[in-house]
Amino acid sequence: DVAPEPVVYGQSDRPPRGDYxxxxxxxxxxxxxAAYTPADHETYRKLYERQAALLPGLACDEFIRDLPLLGVKDRIPRFEEVNERLHKATGWEIVAVPGLIPEVPFFSLLAARKFPVTDWIRKPEEFDYIVEPDVFHDLFGHVxxxxxxxxxxxxQEYGKGGLKAHRLDACELLSRLYWYTIEFGLIRQSDGLRAYGAGILSSGGELQHSVRSPEPQRLPLDIERVMRTRYKIDSYQQTYFVIDSFQELFDKTAPDFTPIYQRVKSLPELAAGA
Ligand code: PHE
Ligand code: FE
Structure with missing residues (x-):
């Protein structure tokens, strides 16, 4: 048995390291x-190069097709350059943030079709593992x-739903949905299983693990099952949830979650590997 490498994305009890x-x-x-050093650009270039080479057969077609729209791959992109293309394509824009931000401002940005991207990059010694999302995870993984x-x-619907979850004291339940879909979701294409979650797509090791390893369980996406399931931030996932299309994700998350939150709060939580 090989111990899993830590994943690339998570939260910790340490204070966030950005300058707020x-x-x-x-x-x-x-x-x-102007703050990026040549070494910072080189870290991004190497991360991009390694990760892009891992994608065929493991990342979903949509991701592979649209990744080049980020533009440059040999340095950290300027967010304005990305926005020229992104805004034309879907009306979204990326905005810089100093790091992880609180729930309400995060949801408010998403609801306004603005995706917060951390602007700093990991240190060379954090190449394979970083506790907080950095510009590589946020850009390469999510955009x-x-x-x-x-x-x-x-x-955008998730952002609006987040503001509602905040009013209903259900952010923890909704964050599990984010974790198991937007960060660690799998999708079944006509030619096999692929990853679409940003936490997988920006991770050197979890791409292979999530799609190919016989170890984790892979369940069809079920909103209540997801909301009951705790998650681990310091190891590969033991459970993945699989969709057949992004339309399925959209449709399954469209109903009013108010009664679902109520029901899930009355049910026992499930362990990550349950
Ligand atoms: N439909 C959810 C609600 O009513 C909002 C939501 C949409 C949540 C999309 C996640 C993703 O609360
Ligand atoms: Fe992320």
């Missing part, structure tokens, strides 16, 4: 492009699918 004094009231800030019209609409 740069942020305005909505938690966005200018992308500090290609924002070029897809159905996925783009789904992300």
């Amino acid at each position: 004094s740069r942020a305005t009231a909505d938690y966005t800030c200018p992308q500090n492009y 290609p699918l924002l070029f897809n019209p159905i996925f783009a609409d789904h992300m």
Whole structure:
């Protein structure tokens, strides 16, 4: 048995490392492009190169097709360059943030079709593992699918749903849905299983594990089952949820969650590997 490498994305009890004094009231800030060193650009270039080579047969077709729309791959892109294409494609834009931001500002940005992207990049010694999302995870992992019209609409609905979940004290349940779909979701294509979750697509090891390993269980997406299931942030997932299309994801998340939250709150939680 090989111990799994830590995943690339998660939250921790440590204070976030970004400089939040740069942020305005909505938690966005200018992308500090001048602050990137040649070593930072080189880290991005190497991450992109390694990850892009792993995608065939493991990442979904939509992701592979739209990844080049990020533009440059040999340095950290300027967010304005990405936005020129992204806004034309789906009306989304990316906005810079100093790191993880609180729930309500996060949901508000998504509801306005603005995706927050951390602007700093990991250190070379964090190449395979970083506790917090950085510019590579946020851009490479999340932004290609924002070029897809159905996925783009789904992300906005998620933001609106987040604001509602906040009012209903159900953010933890909704965050499990985010985790098991937007971060770690799998999709069944005509030619086999693929990854669409950003946490998988930006991870060196979990791509192979999630799609090919016989170890994890893979269940069809079931909203209540997802909301009951805890998740691990420091190991590969033991359970993945599979959709057949982004339309399925959109349709299954469209109903009013108010009664679903109520029911799920009355049911026992399930362990990550249950
Ligand atoms: N339909 C959900 C609700 O009514 C909102 C939502 C949409 C949540 C899409 C996640 C994704 O609360
Ligand atoms: Fe993410």
